[in-house]
Amino acid sequence: MTKILICDDEKEIVDALEIYFMNEGFQVVKAYDGEQAVEAVKKEEVQLAILDIMMPKLDGIRAAMKIREFSTVPIIFLSAKSQDADKILGLNIGADDYITKPFNPLEVVARVKSNIRRYTKLGALKEETESIYQAGGLVLNDETKEVTVDGEGVKLTPIEYNILLLLVKNQGRVFSIQQIYESIWEEEAIGADNTVAVHIRHIREKIEINPKEPKYLKVVWGVGYKIEKQ
Secondary structure, three states, X not given: OOEEEEEOOOHHHHHHHHHHHHHOOOEEEEEOOHHHHHHHHHHOOOOEEEEXXXXXOOOHHHHHHHHOOOOOOOEXXXXXXXXXXXXXXXXXXXXXXXXXXXXXXXXXXXXXXXXXXXXXXXXXXXXXXXXXXXXXXXXXXXXXXXXXXXXXXXXXXXXXXXXXXXXXXXXXXXXXXXXXXXXXXXXXXXXXXXXHHXXXXXXXXXXXXXXXXXXXXXXXXXXXXXXXXX
């Protein structure tokens, strides 16, 4: 049974979401502040965490930062703030998705299923004749999901890994933001520019010696992104 964490300081929201997810066959772990959320991810084998941003003791942003120190589990933020800057901040610290309050619980369920699908696909061993993909010193082992640059390990989130794998598999091909979003998120790309751009920046910061002068992940202005053939 798939287990998810729901953390919000409003007990009514947690209880309401729990009903929807239990009806869909999920097991729910509940928390009401950021500290409880971090401990729950450490102790429970959750497949996804839903975190409210404004919470006592430890807010969702800081809780997500702590979770990212030891886990790549997908994180979805819930927030009453809808400004692009707030969404980008959430993505910047490692979140995979962002839902604005008030929300339709069915939308939350759909987003959770979508993120878990991608996460499961990432963690599953694929029956492929080739599982090692390389572009110069950048190497992806798609069996173990390990990424190295010049022999040094690089820790990517599931979304970052999937974007990089897509580009490395298709070295030299330019992918538009829309193509990247629809390939990875498996939904129509509406207002996806900031989301993709943030993840691309994170990938560069992790795989490039100098992200401002990238060796691997190149932008083709007005078109999209590609992994340079090495």
